[in-house]
Amino acid sequence: MFDSETVLFAGGRIDRAAHLRMRADALLADPEARSMVMWRGKALFEDDAAPRLAWLPPDAPILGDAAEPPIFLGLDGTAPRFAHDISGWADPVADAAPGFADTSINRHPAAGGLGFQDLRGAMSRLDPTDAGDAVTAKGIFGWHASHRFCARCGAPSRVAQAGWQRVCDACGGSHFPRTDPVVIMLVLHRGRLLMGRSPAWPEGMFSLLAGFMEPGESIEAAVRREVIEETGVRVGRVGYLASQPWPFPASLMIGCWAEALSDEIVLDPVELEDAFWISREGLLAERTAESPRLRPARRGAIAHFLIEHWLAGRLDLPL
Numbered sequence: 001m002f003d004s005e006t007v008l009f010a011g012g013r014i015d016r017a018a019h020l021r022m023r024a025d026a027l028l029a030d031p032e033a034r035s036m037v038m039w040r041g042k043a044l045f046e047d048d049a050a051p052r053l054a055w056l057p058p059d060a061p062i063l064g065d066a067a068e069p070p071i072f073l074g075l076d077g078t079a080p081r082f083a084h085d086i087s088g089w090a091d092p093v094a095d096a097a098p099g100f101a102d103t104s105i106n107r108h109p110a111a112g113g114l115g116f117q118d119l120r121g122a123m124s125r126l127d128p129t130d131a132g133d134a135v136t137a138k139g140i141f142g143w144h145a146s147h148r149f150c151a152r153c154g155a156p157s158r159v160a161q162a163g164w165q166r167v168c169d170a171c172g173g174s175h176f177p178r179t180d181p182v183v184i185m186l187v188l189h190r191g192r193l194l195m196g197r198s199p200a201w202p203e204g205m206f207s208l209l210a211g212f213m214e215p216g217e218s219i220e221a222a223v224r225r226e227v228i229e230e231t232g233v234r235v236g237r238v239g240y241l242a243s244q245p246w247p248f249p250a251s252l253m254i255g256c257w258a259e260a261l262s263d264e265i266v267l268d269p270v271e272l273e274d275a276f277w278i279s280r281e282g283l284l285a286e287r288t289a290e291s292p293r294l295r296p297a298r299r300g301a302i303a304h305f306l307i308e309h310w311l312a313g314r315l316d317l318p319l
């Protein structure tokens with residue numbers, strides 16, 4: 001059975017209760033109110049090995065480091081849920097820029113044994129509902145950090161609607177959090193899957209083809225364009241499979257299947273370092289090989305999710 005909504009980051013626990021955003025200040029005083037804490041895109045977790053989001057009361061000392069009022073995330077049952085961003089804090093121990101998979105843990109002196117972990121670095125260990133709630137906060141804070149000025153007139157804008165808007169007092173413009181759609185596809189030709197690797201990826205890692213959608217494109221058109229641009233393979237029919245919020249920094253991954261009409265590969269060397277066709281049997285054999293040539297897509301990413309369901313024969317594809 002294939003349930004598209006079991007992909008990581010797709011399902012939080014919190015009801016966004018958008019109608020309450022205007023009353024967020026009053027809700028912050030509710031005795032049940034709790035807040036998650038984010039620092040430079042990392043979330044504060046209670047346990048290092050089996051991380052669960054830390055939900056702190058609004059008067060917790062660490063929240064004093066937030067430069068802006070919290071975002072109102074919504075309700076967990078009747079309990080108001082917020083998110084504070086304390087990115088202004090400088091961790092004297094480890095303040096390095098994150099790499100491809102940041103597995104470091106940062107500890108704030110006012111947070112006891114709790115630690116900040118990168119959502120991608122920890123994604124194979126995250127609770128699914130925590131993951132969904134945390135990426136909501138990650139996406140909004142990331143948007144605020146890179147949209148401090150009005151895109152219409154250039155004046156500084158300010159946070160409104162409990163974090164879900166920015167408004168410009170100079171020109172009256174309203175700005176909303178943006179999401180950038182990306183197509184990612186299982187391209188299939190007579191039972192074989194098209195895989196590729198980006199030059200920037202860790203050695204041996206292969207995954208599905210993917211690319212940003214452009215203005216004026218349907219999902220189907222974006223899939224066909226990306227596949228032919230990167231590999232020279234022509235695509236016919238395209239269908240939707242699943243989607244994954246991916247706020248690193250602002251993407252929504254749209255997972256599709258695509259029917260290849262040709263199989264000759266002509267690489268675009270800027271986008272891809274290598275690409276090849278592989279059968280189910282070939283990919284499964286890699287798993288048990290003594291010295292596998294392929295590193296699988298990361299567990300938790302939609303590429304891994306789609307490949308695993310394809311390998312298990314759970315996708316009911318009309319191919």
Ligand SMILES: [Zn+2]
Pocket residue numbers: 150151152153154155168169170171172173
């Ligand atoms: Zn403006």
